[in-house]
Amino acid sequence: MNYQLKAPDSAIRTTVKLPASKSISNRALILNALSDSPYDVENLSDCDDTNLMVKALSSNDRDFDVGAAGTTMRFLTAFLSKVAGEWTITGSERMKNRPIKVLVDALNALGARIEYLEREGYPPLRIFGSALRGGEISLPGNVSSQYISALLMIAPLTEQGVALRLEGTVISRPYIHITLRLMERYGASASWTGHTIRVLPGAYQPVRLTVESDWSAASYWYEILALSRTAEIELLGLRENSLQGDAAGARLFARLGVSTAYTSRGVVLRHTGTVCERLVHDFVNEPDLAQTFAVTCALLNIPFRFAGLRSLRIKETDRIEALKRELRKLGYVLTDRDDSILEWNGERGEPEPRPVIATYEDHRMALSFAPAALVRPGGIAIAHPQVVSKSYPRYWEDLKAAGFSIKESALSCSTLNIP
Structure with missing residues (x-):
């Protein structure tokens, strides 16, 4: 099964209860x-x-x-x-x-x-x-x-x-x-x-603990905001003084035009209208954000050089190769080197007329590519969309609530090729 996504007909105004970390x-x-x-x-x-x-x-x-x-x-x-x-x-x-x-x-x-x-x-x-x-x-x-x-x-x-x-x-x-x-x-x-x-050796003591919302899941809504300048998105349950390293994504997305306002409920995202000309970053401390930023930068036509990606080779799939293959379907030609650096210098190729994004049993491929529907006139198709259950089971429902059109379609044989 594929999901065919199309952008909302009007400006996005939504409040999202994010999954817990x-x-x-x-x-x-x-x-x-x-x-x-x-x-x-x-x-x-x-x-x-x-x-x-x-x-x-x-x-x-x-x-x-x-x-x-x-x-x-x-x-x-x-x-x-x-x-x-x-x-x-x-x-x-x-x-x-x-x-x-x-x-x-x-x-x-x-x-x-x-x-x-x-x-x-x-x-x-x-x-x-x-x-x-x-x-x-x-x-x-x-x-x-x-x-x-x-x-x-x-x-x-x-x-x-x-x-x-x-x-x-x-x-x-x-x-x-x-x-x-x-x-x-x-x-x-x-x-x-x-x-x-x-x-040191010693016994643990029981405590009461409440888990905060997931900054990795938040990154896909930051991506949506970056690609849609008129949107306003509230994300519930995020903390400014978070335990999570991926909270650094808020600072990095500021370079792509997204402002973060912290509230007692979470954060409110708006577009500043100011984006960088090129993004260079070492993701050694935030490897799970690399796919989000690679797709966002490509869709915004912002060249990038991302380092610190060595661990991406041994995730749910080889995420470096998966990014190169799937962004190539959209016309973006990425290169990599030293098993840890992924770059896009602006080189373009001929995009596929009706691309279907393969997800390689990797939830973050589906999560990060879905917002491409905002910038592609015909929308985007995502293969095996159920993979999002690994980290964000309600993702598709939350996108629908934000105005995205999501329809099921038959699975193409070309989406079954896994590197």
């Missing part, structure tokens, strides 16, 4: 479980990753299938290594091709016992949960922050605590900071000095 939700669920909390986490995200985490943590099963939920796979692997018993964990075919060796090696070094059931370095896994001794370990700083967060969250419950040294350039620092700040809220003692994060 998936990053905070899944960390909070693990910490809540580790603290044996009697309280429920309030305002949890209603997305696939979080729903799978809730299901896993509340079940009596010993075998878990987390589908395409990378966060759930990594956090549960560490969590189960500390819970007495024998467990297996698997996922979708794509998940079975997402590496997990760095995390498994680190956990085994801390005293865990984890085996591969099929291919070395990849799920599915068999985990023999037991007490962990902890100690000193090293990881490359450029691995996924989810590996690091998974290790940090179980660190207080090891016998010795953990000293984690991050070697080289550290990517996605804000996600690690989210983890540490939430751990401290639950009573852990942790410090980050230089390249080493130290977590």
Whole structure:
């Protein structure tokens, strides 16, 4: 199934109740479980990753299938290594091709016992949960922050605590900071000095926690505002002093003409009429915003150079290649180099007459390309639109409420090619 989107007939005036932060939700669920909390986490995200985490943590099963939920796979692997018993964990075919060796090696070094059931370095896994001794370990700083967060969250419950040294350039620092700040809220003692994060041994304490709205989800409404100068959009539940690194998107979108006014309810977005001539940014701390900004800049004909994208190669899909392929359908010729830089210098090609954007089982491809309907006379078609359930299940309903026309159409065979 495809969705065919067309722009609203009039200026967009809408208020959006954003989904809760998936990053905070899944960390909070693990910490809540580790603290044996009697309280429920309030305002949890209603997305696939979080729903799978809730299901896993509340079940009596010993075998878990987390589908395409990378966060759930990594956090549960560490969590189960500390819970007495024998467990297996698997996922979708794509998940079975997402590496997990760095995390498994680190956990085994801390005293865990984890085996591969099929291919070395990849799920599915068999985990023999037991007490962990902890100690000193090293990881490359450029691995996924989810590996690091998974290790940090179980660190207080090891016998010795953990000293984690991050070697080289550290990517996605804000996600690690989210983890540490939430751990401290639950009573852990942790410090980050230089390249080493130290977590002392000790029990977590139960706390009441309410999850804030998701700044990653907000970025698609910022994109809509940037592409539609007459719009006014209110986004509920966002906080100026957010735990989330993606809150930096508000400052970056200011360069694309979007102003952010904070209120007691969230934020109000309006267009300033002033945009930059070229956007250069290192997304090492906000990798999940890269797709939003690549599509926005291309559609605004603003050349860009984005660095810090190394982790995009191992997300739900190879997001660098996916962006190049799908923006090429719209006539924008992007280049990449060094596995971490994506550029557009203004080069154009012949666009496809009726492009259908492939989503590659990646929610952020659908979320970031849908606003293209605002600038394309014939609108835009999105293949497999249901992928948005991973992080923003109500996205299409919210677009309809804002005035977008969305109709179902048959799936073209050309959209099934996955890089």
